[in-house]
Amino acid sequence: MIFRLCCLFAGLTAVAAPAAETAAERFAAIRREASPAELYALLWALPKGGDLHNHLGGAGWPEVWWAIATDPQRNGGQVFYARTRFANAGTSGLNWRGRNLDHMLGVTIRGSSYDKLPAGVKAEFKALRDFTAEEKAAWMSGVVLDQPGEGRDEFFEFTWARLNELILDAHTVPELLVENMKRFGAEGLRYLEFQAPAFGMQDQNGKVLPPEEMAKRYEARLAQPDAVATGVTVRFLSTVLRFAPIAEAEIGRTYAFLDAHRDRWVGINMAGREDNDKGFPRRFLETYRAMRRQYPGIGISIHAGEVDEPNAHVRDTLLLGATRIGHGVNLITDPDTMLLMRANRFLVEINLVSNQLLEYTPDVTVHPFPEYLRFGIPVCLNTDDRGMWHSNMTDEYYTAVRTFALTWDETVSLGRASLEYAFLPAPVKAKLLAEYEAAVAAFAAKMLGADWRKTLETVKAEPSPYAKRTWKM
Ligand SMILES: [Zn+2]
Numbered sequence: 001m002i003f004r005l006c007c008l009f010a011g012l013t014a015v016a017a018p019a020a021e022t023a024a025e026r027f028a029a030i031r032r033e034a035s036p037a038e039l040y041a042l043l044w045a046l047p048k049g050g051d052l053h054n055h056l057g058g059a060g061w062p063e064v065w066w067a068i069a070t071d072p073q074r075n076g077g078q079v080f081y082a083r084t085r086f087a088n089a090g091t092s093g094l095n096w097r098g099r100n101l102d103h104m105l106g107v108t109i110r111g112s113s114y115d116k117l118p119a120g121v122k123a124e125f126k127a128l129r130d131f132t133a134e135e136k137a138a139w140m141s142g143v144v145l146d147q148p149g150e151g152r153d154e155f156f157e158f159t160w161a162r163l164n165e166l167i168l169d170a171h172t173v174p175e176l177l178v179e180n181m182k183r184f185g186a187e188g189l190r191y192l193e194f195q196a197p198a199f200g201m202q203d204q205n206g207k208v209l210p211p212e213e214m215a216k217r218y219e220a221r222l223a224q225p226d227a228v229a230t231g232v233t234v235r236f237l238s239t240v241l242r243f244a245p246i247a248e249a250e251i252g253r254t255y256a257f258l259d260a261h262r263d264r265w266v267g268i269n270m271a272g273r274e275d276n277d278k279g280f281p282r283r284f285l286e287t288y289r290a291m292r293r294q295y296p297g298i299g300i301s302i303h304a305g306e307v308d309e310p311n312a313h314v315r316d317t318l319l320l321g322a323t324r325i326g327h328g329v330n331l332i333t334d335p336d337t338m339l340l341m342r343a344n345r346f347l348v349e350i351n352l353v354s355n356q357l358l359e360y361t362p363d364v365t366v367h368p369f370p371e372y373l374r375f376g377i378p379v380c381l382n383t384d385d386r387g388m389w390h391s392n393m394t395d396e397y398y399t400a401v402r403t404f405a406l407t408w409d410e411t412v413s414l415g416r417a418s419l420e421y422a423f424l425p426a427p428v429k430a431k432l433l434a435e436y437e438a439a440v441a442a443f444a445a446k447m448l449g450a451d452w453r454k455t456l457e458t459v460k461a462e463p464s465p466y467a468k469r470t471w472k473m
Pocket residue numbers: 053054055271303326384385
């Protein structure tokens with residue numbers, strides 16, 4: 001009603017500039033009245049700030065991986081192979097983090113690894129470029145959670161293992177980086193803070209490269225015109241696998257690497273399934289304290305509370321020095337830590353699609369995100385491993401806005417928080433924030449007018465396969 005009176009007033013007095021609350025009211029009206037496709041288009045066009053929780057190795061849609069793996073121009077002239085059948089011809093010797101892969105179809109390897117296989121085993125593999133349409137479809141489905149019943153175990157134990165040498169490859173991963181800059185840029189993101197692999201990456205002969213060499217390769221790819229043209233600012237975190245027996249030593253070498261590459265590498269993260277309690281946060285307390293004695297100013301964002309049972313992992317992770325918590329799903333079960341984080345300097349990196357597909361909140365309508373947001377705990381939206389969900393950032397916004405009736409101010413606050421909590425030097429952050437506010441104002445002026453429905457027709461939104469299968473976009 002207030003909105004209608006405003007319009008009437010504006011019409012009578014020919015005042016063109018909309019009142020401040022007009023954008024909020026129009027957004028609420030669109031949220032109520034728009035079709036799913038219209039709301040998706042609106043949120044596709046919305047400026048979205050940054051993505052702070054994004055594993056580069058998990059950010060490749062199957063078709064993107066396929067394109068890179070089968071294009072010698074983009075993968076350093078390599079041919080990639082995958083296992084298509086079993087003939088009981090012997091063992092391949094292939095493993096993923098020490099686990100034998102001889103029971104799994106779809107495991108992908110590079111040509112130099114294929115050349116070393118025993119002759120009989122070779123016959124169980126086929127070059128991707130020679131796959132039939134059916135084999136290609138099976139391979140693509142194998143690296144995404146697209147089937148009923150595929151959830152946490154499929155993701156942690158099989159999906160990554162199938163991609164195998166594709167995500168350890170020093171040619172393919174920088175290519176995937178730039179592909180993501182283009183795709184995220186198209187849906188209104190201006191900052192990406194990737195958890196990018198630096199350690200253990202391999203050249204085309206399977207030789208492990210020093211992290212310095214890998215850092216150079218990322219820089220070389222980022223300097224190419226197509227990467228620069230995206231206008232997207234990129235920084236990296238280096239992530240340690242938390243339950244590894246040598247995780248403490250890995251934190252040490254990671255800090256040394258970060259300290260030597262501060263322009264691009266801005267922080268450390270720790271990941272790995274938390275229901276494997278060998279990686280419990282308190283284990284690392286002395287290690288992080290030792291690091292702080294040595295190194296100033298390294299950002300710390302750590303996965304915590306990505307479990308569906310109560311524990312003190314979020315609180316203990318803050319004690320490690322983290323200022324950002326990845327997921328924080330079970331923070332809702334820890335009232336003292338919720339109070340500690342309220343209106344404080346700590347942010348929770350929310351991943352709605354991930355938490356749903358990995359069964360941490362199978363019913364997204366009871367996700368704690370809106371409680372954190374409205375209780376006053378800083379939050380932003382992130383895509384986590386969007387390649388394996390076949391999703392994008394618009395899917396996160398669409399889920400949030402539609403499920404929890406977000407207001408305009410709440411929606412805009414998410415992108416703002418993603419930049420405020422970025423591990424960036426103050427001048428870069430200030431510039432990105434100013435650009436974000438200007439882009440949001442321009443969006444409101446253009447998209448939240450009385451003719452919003454007509455304006456939305458001009459938006460060329462690209463619903464993700466996740467959106468298509470989930471909401472029939
Ligand atoms: Zn994650």
